Amino acid sequence: MTTELEQLAERLRAFARVRDWEQFHTPKNLAMALAGEVGELVAEFQWLTAEESGSPDPDALARMRTELGDVTLYLVRLADVLGVDLVEAARAKLDENDRRYDADLYRGSARKAPPTSNG
Amino acid sequence: MTTELEQLAERLRAFARVRDWEQFHTPKNLAMALAGEVGELVAEFQWLTAEESGSPDPDALARMRTELGDVTLYLVRLADVLGVDLVEAARAKLDENDRRYDADLYRGSARKAPPTSNG
Amino acid sequence: MTTELEQLAERLRAFARVRDWEQFHTPKNLAMALAGEVGELVAEFQWLTAEESGSPDPDALARMRTELGDVTLYLVRLADVLGVDLVEAARAKLDENDRRYDADLYRGSARKAPPTSNG
Amino acid sequence: MTTELEQLAERLRAFARVRDWEQFHTPKNLAMALAGEVGELVAEFQWLTAEESGSPDPDALARMRTELGDVTLYLVRLADVLGVDLVEAARAKLDENDRRYDADLYRGSARKAPPTSNG
Numbered sequence: 001m002t003t004e005l006e007q008l009a010e011r012l013r014a015f016a017r018v019r020d021w022e023q024f025h026t027p028k029n030l031a032m033a034l035a036g037e038v039g040e041l042v043a044e045f046q047w048l049t050a051e052e053s054g055s056p057d058p059d060a061l062a063r064m065r066t067e068l069g070d071v072t073l074y075l076v077r078l079a080d081v082l083g084v085d086l087v088e089a090a091r092a093k094l095d096e097n098d099r100r101y102d103a104d105l106y107r108g109s110a111r112k113a114p115p116t117s118n119g
Numbered sequence: 120m121t122t123e124l125e126q127l128a129e130r131l132r133a134f135a136r137v138r139d140w141e142q143f144h145t146p147k148n149l150a151m152a153l154a155g156e157v158g159e160l161v162a163e164f165q166w167l168t169a170e171e172s173g174s175p176d177p178d179a180l181a182r183m184r185t186e187l188g189d190v191t192l193y194l195v196r197l198a199d200v201l202g203v204d205l206v207e208a209a210r211a212k213l214d215e216n217d218r219r220y221d222a223d224l225y226r227g228s229a230r231k232a233p234p235t236s237n238g
Numbered sequence: 239m240t241t242e243l244e245q246l247a248e249r250l251r252a253f254a255r256v257r258d259w260e261q262f263h264t265p266k267n268l269a270m271a272l273a274g275e276v277g278e279l280v281a282e283f284q285w286l287t288a289e290e291s292g293s294p295d296p297d298a299l300a301r302m303r304t305e306l307g308d309v310t311l312y313l314v315r316l317a318d319v320l321g322v323d324l325v326e327a328a329r330a331k332l333d334e335n336d337r338r339y340d341a342d343l344y345r346g347s348a349r350k351a352p353p354t355s356n357g
Numbered sequence: 358m359t360t361e362l363e364q365l366a367e368r369l370r371a372f373a374r375v376r377d378w379e380q381f382h383t384p385k386n387l388a389m390a391l392a393g394e395v396g397e398l399v400a401e402f403q404w405l406t407a408e409e410s411g412s413p414d415p416d417a418l419a420r421m422r423t424e425l426g427d428v429t430l431y432l433v434r435l436a437d438v439l440g441v442d443l444v445e446a447a448r449a450k451l452d453e454n455d456r457r458y459d460a461d462l463y464r465g466s467a468r469k470a471p472p473t474s475n476g
Binding site for chain 2: 248262267270271273274275278280281283284285318
């Protein structure tokens with residue numbers, strides 16, 4: 001069965017092919033484009049308080065949704081040209097985090113435990 | 120039917136809940152964590168030529184895969200706390216790009232047409 | 239008179255020259271390296287509250303200082319290979335912001351006025 | 358003697374004060390704003406080849422200069438609210454890199470030696 005991410009990847013392949021843009025879609029360039037879109041996403045949150053960021057007004061939420069869409073497109077395209085399965089990569093990382101961050105040891109502490117990451 | 124991204128989102132919810140980390144997972148903080156992980160991903164490509172980035176050695180590819188996993192985890196978690204469906208948001212953006220970048224008009228030109236984006 | 243930024247730029251030129259790294263220091267690559275370092279800087283702040291970020295503990299402040307140093311090095315190097323004077327560019331942008339954000343009109347409002355930027 | 362970066366920092370302090378924007382200028386928020394601007398800067402380079410990035414056309418160079426100005430403003434402001442001297446931080450990091458990357462050992466190799474950084 002084809003998953004929804006594979007469908008997106010296929011649409012992006014066709015999108016690049018018919019415009020002859022495959023030449024620009026090197027992993028290096030796509031990583032930069034992803035960084036650019038994440039910069040736009042972060043900018044949506046920069047002046048919001050923690051509380052405000054959790055309940056954005058409808059216009060702000062619409063802009064965040066658009067930026068999340070852009071980030072997803074570049075992430076899916078980058079993974080596709082590299083031949084990486086995003087969901088498998090994410091599961092592998094989450095398995096590792098499950099082992100690494102013992103629930104009892106790290107409860108309530110962000111200082112020693114960057115949530116969901118070893119970043 | 121539950122999709123694979125929804126399953127990831129649910130695992131991340133449980134991951135945060137049992138560690139009492141929901142308090143740290145504001146959209147603002149998650150957007151920053153996403154930016155940090157994308158920075159690590161970009162760093163994997165920074166000294167590679169365009170060609171090298173398309174055929175990374177196994178060690179580099181393994182590191183890229185790990186970073187792609189991290190980026191996916193934070194992206195899924197951020198979308199989840201905002202109540203945004205990533206795949207729908209990506210499809211909506213791609214629909215818009217299909218209309219915006221006429222295939223004949225933009226063929227082969229990256230200068231006027233940032234591929235897959237209006238960024 | 240040589241300014242302190244010009245002295246830094248000259249040290250970075252020599253640093254690259256004696257290691258034969260000028261070949262890697264294209265503006266494109268340096269922009270990526272800058273993005274990677276800014277990702278590390280952002281990561282230092284991601285789980286801190288607004289208040290905590292204003293009074294980091296000595297260890298955190300030392301790490302922030304190190305990351306700020308890295309960001310400065312790549313910013314100075316990137317501007318140097320592009321032939322851009324950073325301070326002049328910053329002054330020109332600040333002049334524009336002074337005109338754009340009328341003090342009386344924008345007082346106390348971040349929503350309509352991204353402070354110091356049109357970003 | 359007051360350096361040009363100190364003069365910029367002072368202008369930014371006044372800029373924030375007269376608009377009552379100091380409340381928004383927490384280190385956390387400023388780090389996000391810096392990341393957003395660096396995203397815009399990276400986007401200027403994303404579809405350029407390495408060669409093209411070294412000789413941008415006048416319009417592209419003007420946009421790069423504007424983005425470099427924005428990045429500098431936020432970097433100077435962030436360092437100022439944290440009480441960090443950017444030039445001292447950069448020199449300290451460059452001293453470390455001088456020791457770390459032996460010129461003979463790392464000559465011509467980017468793979469083992471991320472130029473100017475331990476990032």
